[in-house]
Amino acid sequence: MNAILEVKAVDFCYADGTPALRALDLAFARGRRTALLGRNGAGKSTLLTLLNGIERPSRGQVLCAGRPLRYDRAGLRELRRRVGLVFQDPDSQLFSASVREDVSFGPLNLGLGKDEVRRRVEQALATVGLTDRAERPTHALSYGEKKRACLAGVLAMDPEVLILDEPAAGLDPAMTARLVPLLDRLHDEGRTVIVATHDVDFAVAWADEICVLHAGTLAFHGESRDHAGLCRVLAALELGVPVVFELFAALQRRGVVRGAEPPRSRAELLARLADPE
Amino acid sequence: MLIDRYAYGNRWREIHPVVKGTLAGLGLAASLAAATPLVPLLVMALMGGAAVGAAGIPLRVYLRLLLVPAGFLLAGVAGLAFSCSGGDLLIGTVPGLQLPVFASGAGLNRAALVLARSGGAVASLYLLALTTPLTEIVGLLRRLKVPHLLLELMVLAYRQLFACLELARDISVAQQARLGHATAGNRLRSLAALGANLIVRSQWRARQLHRGLLARGFEDELCWLEPERSLPARHLILAVLSGGSLLLLALLVRG
Numbered sequence: 245m246n247a248i249l250e251v252k253a254v255d256f257c258y259a260d261g262t263p264a265l266r267a268l269d270l271a272f273a274r275g276r277r278t279a280l281l282g283r284n285g286a287g288k289s290t291l292l293t294l295l296n297g298i299e300r301p302s303r304g305q306v307l308c309a310g311r312p313l314r315y316d317r318a319g320l321r322e323l324r325r326r327v328g329l330v331f332q333d334p335d336s337q338l339f340s341a342s343v344r345e346d347v348s349f350g351p352l353n354l355g356l357g358k359d360e361v362r363r364r365v366e367q368a369l370a371t372v373g374l375t376d377r378a379e380r381p382t383h384a385l386s387y388g389e390k391k392r393a394c395l396a397g398v399l400a401m402d403p404e405v406l407i408l409d410e411p412a413a414g415l416d417p418a419m420t421a422r423l424v425p426l427l428d429r430l431h432d433e434g435r436t437v438i439v440a441t442h443d444v445d446f447a448v449a450w451a452d453e454i455c456v457l458h459a460g461t462l463a464f465h466g467e468s469r470d471h472a473g474l475c476r477v478l479a480a481l482e483l484g485v486p487v488v489f490e491l492f493a494a495l496q497r498r499g500v501v502r503g504a505e506p507p508r509s510r511a512e513l514l515a516r517l518a519d520p521e
Numbered sequence: 522m523l524i525d526r527y528a529y530g531n532r533w534r535e536i537h538p539v540v541k542g543t544l545a546g547l548g549l550a551a552s553l554a555a556a557t558p559l560v561p562l563l564v565m566a567l568m569g570g571a572a573v574g575a576a577g578i579p580l581r582v583y584l585r586l587l588l589v590p591a592g593f594l595l596a597g598v599a600g601l602a603f604s605c606s607g608g609d610l611l612i613g614t615v616p617g618l619q620l621p622v623f624a625s626g627a628g629l630n631r632a633a634l635v636l637a638r639s640g641g642a643v644a645s646l647y648l649l650a651l652t653t654p655l656t657e658i659v660g661l662l663r664r665l666k667v668p669h670l671l672l673e674l675m676v677l678a679y680r681q682l683f684a685c686l687e688l689a690r691d692i693s694v695a696q697q698a699r700l701g702h703a704t705a706g707n708r709l710r711s712l713a714a715l716g717a718n719l720i721v722r723s724q725w726r727a728r729q730l731h732r733g734l735l736a737r738g739f740e741d742e743l744c745w746l747e748p749e750r751s752l753p754a755r756h757l758i759l760a761v762l763s764g765g766s767l768l769l770l771a772l773l774v775r776g
């Protein structure tokens with residue numbers, strides 16, 4: 245496998261001694277969509293900050309494109325150019341007085357020219373649907389708008405790997421529905437996308453691969469098609485089994501639908517119900 | 522934050538900050554250079570008229586905002602106008618202390634001048650503050666070559682101020698929701714908890730914010746784009762003419 249990001253035998257403890265990750269081995273394949281699942285406190289956010297070099301492992305190694313991360317200035321700059329992280333809490337990312345300025349922060353740090361920065365900022369704002377809010381002060385945005393502003397701030401940097409920590413939390417149904425095609429578009433443009441989420445339905449519908457963390461260790465890592473293995477872990481950890489899988493199983497028992505492979509999304513299930521063959 | 526709200530929503534929002542800055546700067550200079558209260562009063566009239574009449578700040582809001590510095594000013598100016606050590610006119614004694622209070626013509630004149638000058642200065646700065654969001658003021662200051670560090674501090678303090686206010690409000694609401702304000706005792710305990718947690722949580726926030734900055738490639742200088750606004754010559758000429766004539770007048774009318 246061609247891993248773009250990889251953690252090897254990683255332990256991580258917070259400064260107050262809380263162990264957050266233990267002996268974690270995990271590789272993220274280049275160009276794939278990965279969903280990261282796990283209970284509250286499982287270590288998802290912690291893992292993501294390690295991948296962006298914000299935190300350093302207490303033991304073990306983090307690798308980018310096969311090379312161990314270098315934690316000096318140049319190494320981190322290179323890493324953050326390639327790997328963009330959108331935080332779970334938008335307030336830890338927004339600092340500027342207005343939305344447009346905040347979005348311009350990352351691309352300016354990349355050393356791009358003013359015109360290119362402007363172009364990217366406008367494009368990123370349009371992508372997340374915040375063009376008409378661009379002049380607003382960041383503190384006068386709703387929670388969902390803040391989340392979108394954060395996303396725009398990272399999109400404008402055009403990273404090769406895009407890491408999103410619970411991007412859908414706080415978004416309204418319309419914006420959530422728009423998130424999936426957006427993530428797919430970013431993926432189709434050749435990016436690796438990693439998303440931490442609590443939404444198992446979203447995870448099976450969108451992701452190619454699924455990782456499940458539990459208490460800082462890896463409980464499952466496999467294809468999202470591997471529904472049997474996945475369901476077992478999800479049920480054991482009380483993360484909830486995807487609705488389509490349950491419906492499919494029930495419909496299969498009644499003989500309404502056939503086939504061994506369950507559908508991955510509601511749309512797919514409906515399509516199969518409409519056209520059984 | 523009243524000022525902030527109007528800074529983002531007024532009829533002068535689209536006017537280039539350089540124009541507003543020039544007008545305010547000239548008004549400020551004219552007020553400070555004046556030797557009589559006449560010019561500062563004119564400045565106040567011009568700036569007040571611009572803020573209320575042109576930019577559309579409601580008169581009531583404007584007057585209320587003026588009350589804040591007016592309180593400080595009156596208290597300070599009282600010391601100039603009245604004296605306990607001698608003057609032209611005895612106007613009374615401090616009750617209980619047997620201390621005489623005098624007023625003098627010179628003192629009153631000086632007080633009036635200081636009051637007018639400060640009023641003109643405040644009105645000038647208010648015009649800028651009420652019609653221009655902080656980000657554009659910072660952009661203006663950058664053109665004036667104010668050190669970058671200072672500007673960064675301004676922006677961060679501005680953002681943190683709101684984050685802190687928001688936090689304080691959230692904590693207070695959370696306390697009220699659980700009967701934290703039900704009795705005087707509860708209220709006191711809640712307030713203490715609010716104070717203690719605000720500090721800890723603000724530090725935490727600051728650290729999180731720093732991580733957020735690092736993730737987007739922050740090294741040691743904060744940078745961001747400023748909004749682009751057109752700068753019509755007509756506006757600038759108008760600002761220079763009106764502000765400049767006041768300044769000229771201030772320099773000509775000497776006592």
Ligand SMILES: Nc1ncnc2c1ncn2[C@@H]1O[C@H](COP(=O)(O)OP(=O)(O)OP(=O)(O)O)[C@@H](O)[C@H]1O
Nearest residue numbers: 258260262264282283284285286287288289290291
């Ligand atoms: N700054 C910190 N200091 C100390 N401990 C922390 C800190 N941040 C997180 N932890 C602890 O580390 C563990 C992992 O936290 P993490 O934030 O990675 O979980 P998560 O999987 O993202 O959870 P959630 O789904 O709630 O976002 C938790 O036990 C948490 O209490």
Ligand SMILES: [Mg+2]
Nearest residue numbers: 288289332409
């Ligand atoms: Mg998390």
